[in-house]
Amino acid sequence: MGEDEDAAAAGGERATHFGFQTVPEAAKAGLVRDVFTSVASRYDLMNDLMSGGLHRLWKDAMMDWLAPRAGQRLLDVAGGTGDIAFRFLARAPEARAVVCDLTESMLVAGRARAEAARLADRLDWVAGDAMALPFAGAGFDACTISFGLRNVTRPETALAEVFRILRPGGRLMVLEFSHVAPALLARAYDRYSFAVIPALGEVVTGDRASYRYLVESIRRFPDQERLAAMLRDAGFGLVRWRNLSFGVAALHSGWKL
Numbered sequence: 001m002g003e004d005e006d007a008a009a010a011g012g013e014r015a016t017h018f019g020f021q022t023v024p025e026a027a028k029a030g031l032v033r034d035v036f037t038s039v040a041s042r043y044d045l046m047n048d049l050m051s052g053g054l055h056r057l058w059k060d061a062m063m064d065w066l067a068p069r070a071g072q073r074l075l076d077v078a079g080g081t082g083d084i085a086f087r088f089l090a091r092a093p094e095a096r097a098v099v100c101d102l103t104e105s106m107l108v109a110g111r112a113r114a115e116a117a118r119l120a121d122r123l124d125w126v127a128g129d130a131m132a133l134p135f136a137g138a139g140f141d142a143c144t145i146s147f148g149l150r151n152v153t154r155p156e157t158a159l160a161e162v163f164r165i166l167r168p169g170g171r172l173m174v175l176e177f178s179h180v181a182p183a184l185l186a187r188a189y190d191r192y193s194f195a196v197i198p199a200l201g202e203v204v205t206g207d208r209a210s211y212r213y214l215v216e217s218i219r220r221f222p223d224q225e226r227l228a229a230m231l232r233d234a235g236f237g238l239v240r241w242r243n244l245s246f247g248v249a250a251l252h253s254g255w256k257l
């Protein structure tokens with residue numbers, strides 16, 4: 001939480017950001033759930049339209065770096081409709097995956113896709129909050145968080161939770177929107193984001209506000225170095241990151257050593 005939000009916290013209640021708004025910390029998860037409940041049925045289509053299909057390449061790059069192996073067990077936190085879990089299972093024979101997400105409608109959309117792709121027998125879908133993962137012990141070989149951490153009220157708590165559920169030697173990989181370095185590109189990206197994405201959201205999902213939240217939340221999220229420091233603070237070792245598409249997105253990797 002930043003100092004502005006500290007100052008905005010009224011009557012001792014903690015505050016946080018929801019896009020560019022300051023909201024009580026206790027309200028954020030509900031607002032985030034409303035966003036994804038509203039867009040769930042059109043979520044996958046919107047990803048393709050907004051990014052011109054680029055999100056598929058970024059998710060493939062995540063898998064290239066993670067290099068799934070046969071028999072591994074993945075937890076995909078904030079896994080939504082399952083894009084990452086599907087890719088993981090496609091590359092790792094006899095592996096299993098659990099998709100954990102706050103929003104029931106995203107899980108419902110994902111489960112339907114898994115049945116169509118005949119992956120349902122290797123996948124579990126669990127409703128849960130990244131800040132209190134509903135798993136005991138350290139049983140997962142790998143954990144992924146793809147475009148999810150930005151939405152979590154206290155990302156530090158989610159990272160600590162992931163550290164808890166990974167087995168020693170397990171690996172976390174985070175894919176998230178990040179900060180574009182070349183100034184000219186950053187300006188063009190900003191214009192595109194604020195002018196086009198909410199308008200597209202309105203046409204495709206009937207919900208402009210949810211896509212304005214998306215654009216705003218990206219601006220509020222820590223940059224590449226700061227996120228790397230957050231992984232280290234949560235206990236991860238060998239933390240590395242790399243930019244995708246000049247920093248529009250970034251991949252972070254860390255190990256529970």
Ligand SMILES: C[S@@+](CC[C@H](N)C(=O)[O-])C[C@H]1O[C@@H](n2cnc3c(N)ncnc32)[C@H](O)[C@@H]1O
Nearest residue numbers: 036078079080101102103106129130146148151
């Ligand atoms: C942008 S979607 C990403 C979905 C998927 N990982 C992908 O890459 O396509 C963000 C997801 O994070 C979930 N989410 C947000 N806050 C969460 C939390 N605190 N715990 C678990 N899931 C959360 C939302 O419900 C939503 O499905």
